[in-house]
Amino acid sequence: MEKSALQMARAAYQPKLPKALQGPVQAKEGAATQSVGNQEEIKALFPNTYGMPVVEFVPAESENNKAINVGIILSGGQAPGGHNVVSGLYDGVKSLNKESKLYGFLMGPGGLVDHKYIEFTDEYIDEYRNTGGFDIIGSGRTKLEKESQFESGMEIIRKLGINAIVIIGGDDSNTNACVLAEYYAAKQYGVQVIGCPKTIDGDLKNEQIETSFGFDTACKTYSELIGNIQRDCNSARKYWHFIKVMGRSASHIALECALQCQPNVCLVSEEVEAKQMSLDDVVAYIAKAVADRAADGNNFGTVVIPEGLIEFIPAIKKLIAQLNEVLTDPATGESRVFGSAEEQIDFVLNNITSDNKAVLESLPADVKRQLCLDRDPHGNVQVSLIETEKLLSAMVAKKLGEWKAAGKYNGKFSAQHHFFGYEGRCAAPSNYDADYCYSLGYNASRLISNGKTGYMSVIKNTTAPAAEWIAGGVPITMMMNIERRNGANKPVIRKALVELEGAPFKYFASKREEWAKQTCYVYPGPIQYWGPTEVCDQCTRTLALEQGK
Numbered sequence: 001m002e003k004s005a006l007q008m009a010r011a012a013y014q015p016k017l018p019k020a021l022q023g024p025v026q027a028k029e030g031a032a033t034q035s036v037g038n039q040e041e042i043k044a045l046f047p048n049t050y051g052m053p054v055v056e057f058v059p060a061e062s063e064n065n066k067a068i069n070v071g072i073i074l075s076g077g078q079a080p081g082g083h084n085v086v087s088g089l090y091d092g093v094k095s096l097n098k099e100s101k102l103y104g105f106l107m108g109p110g111g112l113v114d115h116k117y118i119e120f121t122d123e124y125i126d127e128y129r130n131t132g133g134f135d136i137i138g139s140g141r142t143k144l145e146k147e148s149q150f151e152s153g154m155e156i157i158r159k160l161g162i163n164a165i166v167i168i169g170g171d172d173s174n175t176n177a178c179v180l181a182e183y184y185a186a187k188q189y190g191v192q193v194i195g196c197p198k199t200i201d202g203d204l205k206n207e208q209i210e211t212s213f214g215f216d217t218a219c220k221t222y223s224e225l226i227g228n229i230q231r232d233c234n235s236a237r238k239y240w241h242f243i244k245v246m247g248r249s250a251s252h253i254a255l256e257c258a259l260q261c262q263p264n265v266c267l268v269s270e271e272v273e274a275k276q277m278s279l280d281d282v283v284a285y286i287a288k289a290v291a292d293r294a295a296d297g298n299n300f301g302t303v304v305i306p307e308g309l310i311e312f313i314p315a316i317k318k319l320i321a322q323l324n325e326v327l328t329d330p331a332t333g334e335s336r337v338f339g340s341a342e343e344q345i346d347f348v349l350n351n352i353t354s355d356n357k358a359v360l361e362s363l364p365a366d367v368k369r370q371l372c373l374d375r376d377p378h379g380n381v382q383v384s385l386i387e388t389e390k391l392l393s394a395m396v397a398k399k400l401g402e403w404k405a406a407g408k409y410n411g412k413f414s415a416q417h418h419f420f421g422y423e424g425r426c427a428a429p430s431n432y433d434a435d436y437c438y439s440l441g442y443n444a445s446r447l448i449s450n451g452k453t454g455y456m457s458v459i460k461n462t463t464a465p466a467a468e469w470i471a472g473g474v475p476i477t478m479m480m481n482i483e484r485r486n487g488a489n490k491p492v493i494r495k496a497l498v499e500l501e502g503a504p505f506k507y508f509a510s511k512r513e514e515w516a517k518q519t520c521y522v523y524p525g526p527i528q529y530w531g532p533t534e535v536c537d538q539c540t541r542t543l544a545l546e547q548g549k
C-alpha cells in the first residue's frame with residue numbers, strides 16, 4: 001500500500017496505554033450489578049450474564065499467560081480508531097503469549113456466520129496502525145440475533161479453536177453481543193464474547209462508559225470544516241450556510257461542533273422534542289435569527305442541524321413510530337416485503353391513523369417517500385437520506401418572504417447547503433482516539449484472559465493523562481432496559497441522548513443568544529498529532545464539561 005509522508009510518520013506513533021495495562025494485571029471485582037431498567041425482565045432473559053460485577057484491572061506480579069485465539073468483528077458505521085482497537089487487541093493477545101492468534105471476520109458480523117475471515121500477522125497489522133477506516137477487515141450491518149447464525153458461527157469458532165469473540169459496535173451491535181454471550185454461556189460452549197463501545201454519534205455512553213470511540217475525531221474533523229465555512233462566510237458576508245452533521249438520533253455531534261465553533265444557530269433535537277416544537281416552530285426560530293442579524297446588516301450566518309432532527313419533532317416522531325409498527329410483519333418480526341415502492345406507500349397510507357396521514361401528506365414529496373420506504377437492517381428510518389438542511393432553508397426562505405411582505409424583515413437571504421457525515425467517519429484518529437482505542441483493544445485481551453464474557457471493554461478517567469486512565473470491564477446487561485423496537489418489546493442498551501440538564505447543553509444554552517446575534521465564530525483548524533499536549537491530546541468539549549473540566 002503506498003503511503004503519504006504523514007501516514008508513514010503516523011504509523012510510527014506508539015499509542016499510550018494506562019499504567020495498569022503496562023504489565024501483568026489482576027481483576028478487582030466490585031459488587032453485583034443491576035440493569036438500568038426492567039431488572040426482573042432483563043434478569044430472566046439473561047440468566048447466565050446478569051448481575052456480574054464491574055471489573056477494574058490493577059497491576060499484579062504475574063498473570064494467566066495461556067495462549068488464546070480470538071476473533072474480532074467490526075460492526076456498523078465506521079468510526080476513527082477502529083484499526084487501533086484491532087492492533088491493541090493483537091498486541092494484547094501476543095503480549096500474553098506469542099502463540100496467541102487473532103482472526104478478523106470480514107465485512108461485519110456476516111463474516112462470522114459465513115465463515116469469511118483472515119488471520120492477522122505482524123506485517124498485516126503494521127499497515128493499519130493509527131489509520132482511520134475499517135478497511136482492515138471491512139464492516140457490515142448484518143444483525144447477529146438468530147440461533148441459526150449463532151450455531152453457524154460456532155462451526156468456524158470450533159474449527160479455528162477460538163476462545164473469544166470481540167465485537168466492536170454501537171448500542172445495537174453490543175446488545176447483540178450480549179445476546180450472543182448469553183447464548184454461548186447457556187449452551188456451555190466455552191466461548192467468551194466481549195464488546196467495545198464504538199460510534200461517532202457519541203450516544204453509547206453512560207455512568208460506566210465515558211464516550212464511544214470515534215466521536216472525538218469525527219467532531220474535530222467536522223469542526224475544522226465548519227470553522228473553514230465560517231471563515232468563508234465571514235469573508236464574503238453573503239450566504240447563510242445550513243450544515244447538517246451526522247448522528248442518527250442523538251445531537252451530541254451537533255452540540256460538540258457548536259461548542260467548538262460557536263455558530264449562529266445550532267438545533268438540538270432533544271430540546272425540540274422537550275419543548276414540543278412543530279416543524280413551523282423550528283423554521284420560525286431559525287428565521288428569527290436570520291431577521292435579527294439582517295437588522296444589524298449581517299445577511300450571513302451558519303446553522304448547524306443534527307441529522308436526526310426530523311425524528312424528534314413530536315408529530316413526526318409519532319408518525320415514524322407508527323410507520324415502524326405497520327411496516328413490520330407481526331408474524332415474523334421482520335420488515336414486510338412489497339412488490340413495489342408504490343405498493344408500500346399505498347399500504348402505509350391505508351394503515352396509519354388520519355392524524356399521522358395528515359402529517360405525512362404535509363411533508364415535501366421526497367421526504368414523504370423516504371419516510372415510507374427506507375429502513376436499515378435494525379428497522380431504523382434512514383434519516384441520513386433526508387435532506388433536512390435543504391428542507392429547512394427552503395421553509396426559512398418562505399417564512400422570510402412572508403415577513404418581508406408584512407414589513408417585518410428587510411434583508412437578503414441566500415443559502416448554501418452542506419452535509420458532513422462520511423467526511424469524518426474514516427478520518428485518521430486523533431491522539432485521543434488513537435490512545436483510547438488501542439487501550440480498549442488491549443484491555444479486551446485482559447478481559448478474555450481473566451475469563452470474562454458478556455462484558456464491554458471500558459477505559460475511564462480519560463480527561464487525565466493516559467497513564468492515569470482506568471481499565472476494566474462492565475457487564476453489558478447493566479446497560480440494558482426494555483424498549484419498543486420494530487413493533488416488539490426488546491432488551492436493548494439504553495441510548496444516551498443529549499441531556500438538557502447536562503453541563504454541555506447548559507453551557508451552550510447560556511451562550512447561544514450572544515452567538516446568534518453577534519459573529520463569535522471560532523476556527524478550530526485541523527487535528528494536530530505533534531506539538532503541545534493542550535493542542536494535540538485534548539478531549540472533546542462535551543467530555544470536559546461533563547467532567548467539570
Ligand code: FBP
Pocket residue numbers: 075076077078079170171198199200201246247248307383384425
Ligand atoms: P453506528 O451507530 O453504526 O456507529 O453508525 C453511525 C452513523 O454514522 C450515523 O451517524 C449515520 O446515521 C449512519 O451511521 C449512517 O450509516 P450508513 O452509512 O450505513 O447509512
